[in-house]
Amino acid sequence: MALARMTRLPASAALPYALRRDNEGAAAREAALAAFLASRTRTTVGRVLEKATRVATHKRPATALKGVAATDWFRLDTKDDVTVKWYPQGLSCGSDAGLASPAAFAISWYWRPAPSVEPQRGIRVSFLNVATLRYAHVLLVEPDAAGEPVPINVHAGGLVWYKNLLYVPDTTGGLRVFDLRNLCVGGPFDYPYTLPQSDVWSCDRALGARFSFASLDRGADPVLLVSGEYLTSGTGRVVRWALDADGSLAADETGTAVPVDAYTGPGSKIQGAASYKGRWYFSQSGLAGANDRLLTTAPGEAVRERMYPKGPEDLTVWRGKSTVWTIAEKPGGRVILGVPL
Template sequence: MLGTLTAATAAGGVLAPAHAASAPTEVDPAAYRLTADYTEYTARVEALLEQAGRASVSQVMDDANHERTPATVIDTQVHGFRFATSDENDPDAFPQGIATSRDAVGTAGDGRYDGRQVIAVSFYNNSPKSSRINLIDWDANHPNAYRRILLVEPTGTAEEPSFQDVKIHAGGIAWYGDLLYVADSAAKPGGMRVFDMSRILTTDTGGTKDQIGRVGDTFHAHNYAYVLPQVGTITSAVDEGTEPLVWSTISLDRVTRSIVMTEYRCEDCTDYPMGTTRALRFDFQEGSPTFAASTTASDALEVPLHYLNGVGSHNGRWWFNSSRHKTLDHWPGTGELTTYPWVSWGQSLSYWEDEDGPDLLWSLTEGEGFRAVFAVEQGDYS
């Protein structure tokens, strides 16, 4: 079965690392910067909310219409589920990034956002070209269900707003407060697109699959009932002579209040960038889920790994998932990387902090026919 892996264990059931690898190299973070714009779409988003209608996360989850079912992805997991058949077998839609409501709000109230404990998984779609999130209920008080929400970019004017598809890979997501950051590897230079989970739009589910945006006095979104409009853009820049960043995947570090990113680079290929893989950290403004107008990286690493689809960080520690090599590497901030066996088709990572139980690492698999989400105790991979 695609995605399934039996992890190596030592005597007594303790997970045994495969080997220790060489250490990442710290480089000057001053060569890497972000420019943030949270105002470009404000007028059009507010007009869309008024004209199209608005829904909360709780309302969306009350309307969840796809069922998740239990799944075993890796023998060390503590949780695991797979998507409905329509998502598992879709040759034109691929899961990529993962974040949770516990990223958004922390451990208070068992990590509930708008009263709901949920997991968000980003997908990119090939037909039509677009991106979405699946918002999945993870709460014993509610059905095991999820809803698809289309990501859109506002267009038109404040008087007559509309929207269009967001045609990106959506390779990683980070959710902090109300804001959902989505990695954008298509933009040149790369960066992130920003969405607001408190500003979900309702749309007309009639019409045809190809309809997107304003159609007369109604709004359509390829028959989706809900869309999430972009509210900001984060653009990266590098010093002269430094290779531009490849924004392959991201995740949130709540302890240092930052987003970390890394690159998918190959050892020998023609369809993806080659060369040294980098991982960086960018800090939010004090007391805010937003970046300053200009932000310089606080950490920059050259990582002796390739084919990275997942990155995680928590209080100075790092994890890197190599999908090609089926490994998860942990770096405590000094010394060598420790490499563990991991899953096939592994994608992004998300750190789940828990006051009453073990902290978790959430991840997911992409392979058609077995698209599953799972969590392991982070202590088994540290």
């Protein structure tokens, strides 16, 4: 695949990505959330990490990575590694959230059941305790008017964990927000934990913006939220938003959040992007052979290529280790791995 230099776009190119908070529906949304929480027991991410029972593996044999120069890598348990019902997509880490201990990852998944055989389960997030290698699944839901949990049928192609909030991309709709202070014990389909949607930021679908993945730029001051487009051909865009002190999108008096900048990406089939201290990192899929690739560049510079596992998805930067991480989605090869920045 041909690669192109990143170019900063004019401000008008970011306008399709403008997001508006649904203030008119806020009262109904808050009432539904309150009804959902009324009969449930809340918990915390810390307790989830302490009590997690699924077990990941640390540092699989290097041959499993097919030559990728990883500093660390993990693999989920066998059931999650090979299932064709759930596919991992988004990746964020405790470093993004400002969580000092324990070191942790959060992984988003989307449900792909056999047609007309199993009910829709929507999306989930797994929290992995790096120290203990234990992890647990949390089902994400949208409360209906009666406070009942409804699965959210989106692709969840990215994930940002910042302070108390999780941001999940809705490919053609914008960003969905989940407040971790509303994390509850128990849930549908025998899930041990449930997290209800607390907010939504919507784009104008007619303008054709795509929210395929997301990450956090902790190298910027103030911190920026990043999102971008996956396109099967042509070059997608990446854009960045300012965040308020509480982690929410910075918006004007009309409730509209406009990106602070926008760039062209390096090529097609970009699955994830992260920016850190002026440099950009992109995961690219769809190459022939045993490996895909990690691309590194800065606006105006030539793009450098590095070997990556097949099916790389979202990216996140672990600042304390100076590494960039991805998760591979292919069943039987679901490695979470970090390489040096």
